Amino acid sequence: MNHSLLDASAEAERYIGGLDSRAGDWLAERRRSAVLGIQQLGLPDRRQERWRYSGIDGLLDGNFSADWESTDNPLPPLESVMPDGTQAGLLVFVDGSFQAELSFVNDTGIQFTSLRAAMAKGDRKVLAALGSLSGTGRHAFSAINLATMQDGAVISVSPGKSIDQPIELLHIATAAAGGRMLRPRHLITLDKGSQASIVERHLCLDADGYFNNVVSEILLQEDARLDHQRVQLEGSQAYHLSEVHVQLGARANYRAINAAVGARWSRTEINGGFLAAGANLDLEGLYLAGDGQLVDFHLDVVHGVSGCSSRSNFKGIVYGQGRAVFDGRILVERQAQQSDAHLTNANLMLSRGSEVDTKPQLEILADDVKCSHGTTVGQLDPQAVFYLRSRGLSPSQARRLLCLGFASEILEGFGNVSLRGQLADHIQRRVESIDLENV
């Protein structure tokens, strides 16, 4: 058995033991069974198809500890990272723990509790729902989250309610997170016919290496509609593993737009499934990987019922020695007739030293479906660069404009203006400052 796994299990046991002694966690049994899952599922391995292109050596070398709470630490000043604009709710998580004094919810259509409070209270509905979409997971990291989840947002939107302003989940890693594993877990339910928009931001404030191991479970009931804007802007030494599990009821609509630009190593796994006909899943993404960075997206969309549609469109830019992995799997099961499933992935490589591994997989077992997939990997068009330079722009300015142009299709999908601006600035700054020698 792998030594690190033993460590992880022992650590999870210690954490759960600590919770028992502090009392007030009704989940000890569930947590303990997840500890067994750590062993059973095992650590990801490059021999597994799902992990073929993404090594975890650095992650293991970091020895990020899960036996840890952040509640007693005084907070550093956070003004610089607080979001602009108006929100229906702002839920702030610092180093994985909910911060009530920085947070608010001001729409009566939203019910909110922190996961920690729900666990302490023994909120039955919440306890029953936890893990119902994710299961124990596919690998040890998911099980570690379930065994040692520290806190999270439990959000539900009342039937028929339409929440106009976004609900923001703001995650901030501070210096205190250095060397630690953060284990937030969110539970989001939109009741029948409700509508909401969630902005999920992962930022870093002066933190060195840390590992953000976050899981979200999202259930949309009939006719519900959720717009989920997710941005990973973790620190340059961070590891980020994000799992999203989403289930759609009849005629429900889920749209997630993802940006992964930060962290040294990041992986986003999106698992989508349909419960009844007429539902629509729309996944978009944008990633940027430079020197020493790996960005990885895995989609697992299962059409298990008939008459649903899914569309996945991801774009990425790699430069220097940066690496990107895109693995988009769409499964249309035999009974899922009249499915509509489309998958595209486009990559822009700015250097010879960069690498893209893209693997669109469409597995179609039904015969009456509309499905397509397409992948491209290209470079900046020399004609376009010449055109811009002939108008007075330097090669780096030309590259910046062309990269932004390439990204704009996805960027424009971020309805949240502050988020879109932050992302556009980040991308422009990075691609303009690339050392020409390495391009």
Added chain:
Amino acid sequence: MLSIEGLRVEVEGKEILKGLDLEVNAGEVHAIMGPNGSGKSTLAHVLAGREGYQISGGKLRYLGLDLQELEIEERAHAGIFLAMQYPVELPGVNNMIFLREALNAIRRARGEPEIDALGFMKQVRDKARELNLDEKLLKRSVNAGFSGGEKKRNEVLQMAMLAPKLAILDETDSGLDIDALRIVADGVNLLRSPERALILVTHYQRLLDYIQPDRVHVLAAGRIVRSGGRELALELEEKGYGWLSEEAAA
């Protein structure tokens, strides 16, 4: 302003320009005509600094500068502008943002203050109106999905905004119907001034009905084989290029 002496240019080892001479002074409009494959577009691109052309001989002087020493964007900063035969489509690159960045890059390089957003907007709207260019196109991606005429008008709009000293128009008339041609020509005529020189590269005489050149040159087989006034263009219209190519070969 521009002085070309004995210019020899190769593309992938094949000599395209074989000793070309040309003098262009400020305030003049020159037309370079010639059959397909004579090297007209090569000349236009070499002046703008496009990669892939090897200059194997001759001199290229512009305002006292050795053009070969200048990068593509440095030529733009020095006032050279190439209106392209096939303007590139740039999906996702906003036309206004592009044009403002280009203008400010040139102003910065010349030590002039950058133009602010408001001043820029007003100027670009005025120019677009003069060119009868739909304002909606300003908000779209550069040339993406533009018709042939819209692309060419967009080139002339850029030229008007960047106010070059030497503008080279490469087959700007190609693919234009008569109405579009007139609009483009009117836009170009507005830019004629004693400080500015224009080089019109064209296959057909009809552009010269709208933009009257001071000098007409015929380029054949990589050399200027004849130069003259406007009447030379009319002669070409009548006789075609065949007789000149034969002369050049002889």
